[in-house]
Amino acid sequence: MNAVTRRTIDVITAVHEPAAPYLADAYKSLVAQELPDGWDWHWIIQEDGKGDTVAPFVPDDPRVTFGQGRPGGPGVARMMAMAHAGGDYVKVLDADDQLTPGALARDLALLEADATLGWTTSRVLDLLPDGSTAGFDQDPADGPIERGAVFDHWKAHNFRAQVHPATLFVRRDLLLALGGWMALPASEDTGLLLALNVVSRGYFTREYGLLYRKWPGQATAQSTHTDEAEREARMAVVEARTQALVRFPCHIAAKSYHC
Numbered sequence: 404m405n406a407v408t409r410r411t412i413d414v415i416t417a418v419h420e421p422a423a424p425y426l427a428d429a430y431k432s433l434v435a436q437e438l439p440d441g442w443d444w445h446w447i448i449q450e451d452g453k454g455d456t457v458a459p460f461v462p463d464d465p466r467v468t469f470g471q472g473r474p475g476g477p478g479v480a481r482m483m484a485m486a487h488a489g490g491d492y493v494k495v496l497d498a499d500d501q502l503t504p505g506a507l508a509r510d511l512a513l514l515e516a517d518a519t520l521g522w523t524t525s526r527v528l529d530l531l532p533d534g535s536t537a538g539f540d541q542d543p544a545d546g547p548i549e550r551g552a553v554f555d556h557w558k559a560h561n562f563r564a565q566v567h568p569a570t571l572f573v574r575r576d577l578l579l580a581l582g583g584w585m586a587l588p589a590s591e592d593t594g595l596l597l598a599l600n601v602v603s604r605g606y607f608t609r610e611y612g613l614l615y616r617k618w619p620g621q622a623t624a625q626s627t628h629t630d631e632a633e634r635e636a637r638m639a640v641v642e643a644r645t646q647a648l649v650r651f652p653c654h655i656a657a658k659s660y661h662c
Contacts, residue, residue: 411490417480418498432501449484478584478591506612510572521603522573525612545609553600568592
């Protein structure tokens with residue numbers, strides 16, 4: 404009797420030492436996910452650096468792969484993690500965040516049902532240090548996101564997208580065709596989101612898909628993240644790349660969810 408072929412969602416997590424203790428909560432949220440028959444998740448954790456302090460926090464689970472490498476930021480770590488990814492889909496899960504119940508199954512169902520969609524995002528709840536949560540009252544409507552909509556909003560609202568790149572669920576081949584996360588010290592995930600938006604349709608789910616932890620050690624809480632000169636340079640590169648893809652979207656690939 405032939406073994407049943409199982410399909411995989413690769414969950415990609417970049418981690419550095421300060422965030423390592425939060426891996427336990429991320430793992431609990433992943434184990435709690437229920438997927439359709441024939442599907443599994445594969446959690447790929449890539450340390451941004453090499454040392455002995457992160458590994459002890461990595462769960463002992465055959466579905467978990469742990470890698471290390473020279474430091475280069477979260478985008479580089481995620482791209483190195485992709486060396487171990489072989490599934491049809493990629494889900495982003497930052498080391499200090501948690502998936503909500505049912506998030507993976509919802510994302511999967513959307514892309515499995517509609518070949519014209521390349522990616523999904525969902526609503527986010529901020530997870531505050533005292534354990535309480537806070538929502539965002541300006542999320543878009545539930546439904547498809549047409550090409551260019553996120554990019555247009557980002558340009559019109561001081562380089563802030565209306566959907567959160569930390570909730571991204573994407574077709575693996577599309578992510579790779581676009582070169583993955585940008586080689587930037589920050590905003591690398593926004594750069595990928597905008598690139599995806601101008602070459603393929605997406606979908607926004609108004610059900611909460613992520614608990615986004617707010618804590619003093621997170622990268623976006625550091626002064627370097629808001630340095631105006633660096634931010635201006637980052638935004639210029641992100642916009643230039645996205646504009647180039649607007650001009651040449653059909654050169655990316657010929658599948659139905661492009662062009």
